[in-house]
Amino acid sequence: NAETKVLDIASGTGRGVLSMSKKEGKIFGADISLSMCQEAKKKAETGKVNNVYFTTGAARLLPFKENSFDVITTMMFFHLVPKHLWEDIIKDMQRVLKPGGVLILEFSSPFHGIFIEFFRSLFVKKKHSLWPHEAKKLFQGMKIIRKCGSYIPGTYRVFCINQKLGMLMLKLARCFPFNHTADELFYVVRKDK
Template identity: 35%
Template sequence: MGRDLVNDESVASRLDERYKRSYSMEAPIYDRKRFTGLSGRFLFETLNYQIQELTKPGFILDVATGTGRVAIPLSQKYPNSKVVGLDLTNEMIRQAKIKAEREGTKSLSLIIGNGRKLPFKDNTFTTITCVRFFHLFPFEIQNLFLNEFYRCLKPGGRIIIEYNNPLYNFGLELLRDKKWRRGFRKMLWPWRLLALKRKYQVREIKGVILPLHLKIRQYLPSIYRLYSNMTRHFLYKWFSMFILVVFEK
């Protein structure tokens, strides 16, 4: 087991360096490239709404904060909470600081750090969020992050992790989208959720963005809320694009 842990950490460190290089180059155009279009804005509006509803206010940490796309809205939603955004990449943190200053965010701290080696004491945070990140790592390495998150979480606190869902669009995305298919080993398959439940305390599971979700908001707004609520139900959530898993300590 010790040898496996060393091997996993070695693989994780190599991936850290790869992603650090690529995201450093992409940071200045990251938001513009991904989230200025209609579908990109809808994605993060929907994700942020769900995350804010699940967050336990107080002392909040957003790991892999990037340009602050989750941390900044959280600090605006909960101005009496302290929010920390942490990222491995200097350039991403620089972009987040520019954005936070532009939006007048005052209750937010932005720091450089590694999510597997958090620079915080045990039992520090009421909520730890991590969005658009776990899909970069194999399942075993995802759990290295989770273990560290648990160390820093207060008793009764929550960890909110977003996973890619292999069953999105009834599994058709795996056939249609090569990029989606390349990451299938890192997705939250049902048996992996069972493995997580055996090891950690899972409080809640929510789906985010069903097939045709944006089209329904555009053209059938009268049923949009009803359609959105379907992501809460067991059957329908498993056809969502993303799965939010809420862990508890």
Template identity: 30%
Template sequence: MTGKGQQATNAYADRNSEIGILITKPRGYLALKSVLLLGRVGSLNARLVELTGTAPGEHAVDIGCGPGQLVRALADRVGPDGRVIGIDPSQEMIDYATGRIGASSNCRLEVGAAQSLPLPDASVDVVTSTFVMHHIPETQRTAALEQMFRVLRPGGRLLLADTHPTGKVLPAAVRLMSRFAARRTDDPHTPGHHADPLAAIDIRRYREALRAVGFGAVDFTTIPPMTGVLVATKDA
């Protein structure tokens, strides 16, 4: 490998270890997500918005917004007097989401990482981050949760969600896909590198961490067919 090629590889590795796994193929991601959720992406986003308690006029931020589907659902809920910011570390995802959402007076999309949010303290009412935590390097996850807590106003709500398959077929499918993903990357943060990939993506593992950074009530619920959700409230 040439000197420049090695430098580029090292720079990518450094960024990857600091930010986490980047998803750079929006259409492929959308197709995979639709398959895993059995085509229920729209109903899932509607339920997620409902669980946040988001109201017209509120300000929300979706961290790891990907192609922007949840951003649009939140924007519809907050209405013209509210505001929604979508943040993702992947420029490709932000570009794609911008093209899909178009010009909107109550939406903004920008590149950024969960562990260094470009937002003022106590500036939003709702924070969402779905199917994201397992992409963040494990050493950076507490910092990400602290940032989410920081930007929320007192009484604000945080929603974390990740894959939570039930039954026999769906867990087996997730394990198989995780092993396949692990073989395609050397990144140790890929769920397939864990002894049990289902444990790696179980959103319940963050309950105590949320309490430790200052959240009060932390509630867990599931959304069929395969989503687990934590909703935490910042005490007023």
């Protein structure tokens, strides 16, 4: 609806924000890089998009008031950030999220590559992956309402050879246990009211 406010953190040059701008509401992009925000603003002006706003800001210190947004998203971000900072980042997201608001976040799956490197994946902790017990701690005070994998490793190659089988693999990526073996995991989390 027109009153919905969405924030995309680590918005870069605005690709995600601009794709969301087709919906009603106000879409905000925040990125730590001034040059990325300037590029995003240029894209918005060129595309004559008037419901998007870009600002510079660090994910741990978001430049917004408490309870400002209905939805907060971030993609391709957490793998760039040291894991010991994740909790502070989630807390600040929770601070600017309205009660009942939703976070949509992407994390690397700890099982990425399990089919290829089974034993290594089990015994070597990946630096930027998120285990289920870690997610519970990270999202304290909020409810995980959905978790799904983006795709099973090798899906694209299979899709190029056999589209039906590739589509089946995409559907399987949403179901247990395959939603845990995907390359990336998406968490949808709701802030308590």
